[in-house]
Amino acid sequence: MDYDIEMRYQRMKKSLEEKFGEGMDVQAILFLIGVNELGEGYKNFTKNEKTDLFHIAICTLLEPYGYYTFEGRDKENWPHFAVNKQLPPLDDREQQHLLKESMLDYFIQNGYYSEENTTA
Numbered sequence: 001m002d003y004d005i006e007m008r009y010q011r012m013k014k015s016l017e018e019k020f021g022e023g024m025d026v027q028a029i030l031f032l033i034g035v036n037e038l039g040e041g042y043k044n045f046t047k048n049e050k051t052d053l054f055h056i057a058i059c060t061l062l063e064p065y066g067y068y069t070f071e072g073r074d075k076e077n078w079p080h081f082a083v084n085k086q087l088p089p090l091d092d093r094e095q096q097h098l099l100k101e102s103m104l105d106y107f108i109q110n111g112y113y114s115e116e117n118t119t120a
Helices: 004-022 026-036 046-066 092-109
Strands: 066-074 077-082
Touching: 004 026, 004 092, 026 046, 026 092, 046 066, 046 077, 046 092
Parallel strands: none
Antiparallel strands: 066 077
16 A cells, blocks of 8 residues: 555544544545535434445545546435446455545545644
8 A cells, every 4th residue: 555645544534533533444434425425414324324325435536536427416315426437456455545545535625634734
């Protein structure tokens, strides 16, 4: 894994844990992104809704890479995406790298996190 991405991710993770509490692993951050993209705030979600939130997060994160395109929202206001191209085969390390890099981009581009004034 790219050392720079991992160090930047760890700083971002620490910042998120200061806001949301300890234990912000990749899955928790994906859930947070899904809830944010749904736009309804936190509530008790069913198991199926949680699965859908992870899907929303992954589509949102990979949209800038050209893998998905946002299509719109359904009558319940859930976002939907079209697949543009399949992800190439990735091992676990490569998947983690892609997710962490895209999470950094997401939080920075949306103004939720700034790498300025952070230390290693």
